[in-house]
Amino acid sequence: MVVRTIHLEIVPDQTIESFLRSLRRFVARRGRPDTIQSDNFRTFHQANAFLKHVFSGRNWETVQRHLASERVEWIFITERSPWCGGYWERLVRSVKTALKA
Numbered sequence: 001m002v003v004r005t006i007h008l009e010i011v012p013d014q015t016i017e018s019f020l021r022s023l024r025r026f027v028a029r030r031g032r033p034d035t036i037q038s039d040n041f042r043t044f045h046q047a048n049a050f051l052k053h054v055f056s057g058r059n060w061e062t063v064q065r066h067l068a069s070e071r072v073e074w075i076f077i078t079e080r081s082p083w084c085g086g087y088w089e090r091l092v093r094s095v096k097t098a099l100k101a
Helices: 016-030 042-056 060-070 082-100
Strands: 035-038 073-076
Touching (some): 016 042, 042 073
């Protein structure tokens, strides 16, 4: 059985801080995800770099081991290939259509 879901959250802007707060709320509500899959939006890449920078002062290998033990993986779709995220874009479009009605 295949189940497709998306989690939509309204944020005040498209900054790293707003994204990280949104991610924290997501984990608090839904639990730790096994995989985060996203497009190549600049904020997502900045957040990824920010998290690496935050932990760079600490033992990065320890952080990597922890993430590996928790099995959290962040996957970006291939650059310049938006069709790779077509299935979630279609779900987003369905929600937008319902909200406009």
